Amino acid sequence: MKSLAVIALIVVSGALGDIFLARGMKQVGSIDTLALKELLQIARRVLFSGFILLGIGCMAVAFFSLVTVLAWEKVSVVEPATSLSYVINTLGAKFYLKEEVDLARWIGTVLVTLGIACLCL
């Protein structure tokens, strides 16, 4: 039960991490330059973006939860379960980031999730 709760935390915080990173990078804007001066300005905006920092924070929570749960459970149990974060990512993309998620992306997400689960079992 305790493991289940921590695995849920890994899945949700991992997905939230990517969702917030995506939101932050959309605010920073499309990176199309390779000029050093402009890249440094972009790096500055990235490092001072609240959403990016929130995303990195969520990923840190996911990482430390993973390390914790690995002390009690086998990797072969934990890793397949974490593939569920791909589904949450796509849900977050549709409902929070308001992306246009078509059928192809849904089918792809489900296949990738099942595939990662198989790969890790």
Add this chain to the structure above:
Amino acid sequence: MRLVSLVILAILVQSLGNVMLGKGIKQVTAGFDAGLEVWKYLSLLPSVIANPSFLLGVLLLIAFFVLHLAMLSKADLSFVMPVTAFSYVLIAVLAKLILSEAITLFQWIGILLITVGVMVVGMGEARRGRKEQR
């Protein structure tokens, strides 16, 4: 840089990074087994940090994070996530080639599912692109 080349570069960098990390950790932990007494592994920390493969792995994964942010700056999350999952396939194959890890039947099925999933998203994206051009 175009999105396609960015995606391919990110997948290559992430896969090589993970395999190098695995290679380094395996070199350092060879013959060491403290079971679940996780804290005992801390004594390996100095040799882990000094391991070239491990360091290369960390550098590659930092580079991947930058590429990941660059991808998210110009493409949808619901495109970037499933497509970069191809790294899982490449990691399994590279781990077999470089670290001689075995791939089980179940893992081959996983590789097939991920590959088809990435292709479906990729082809859907190509169709989307044509629609927008019209």
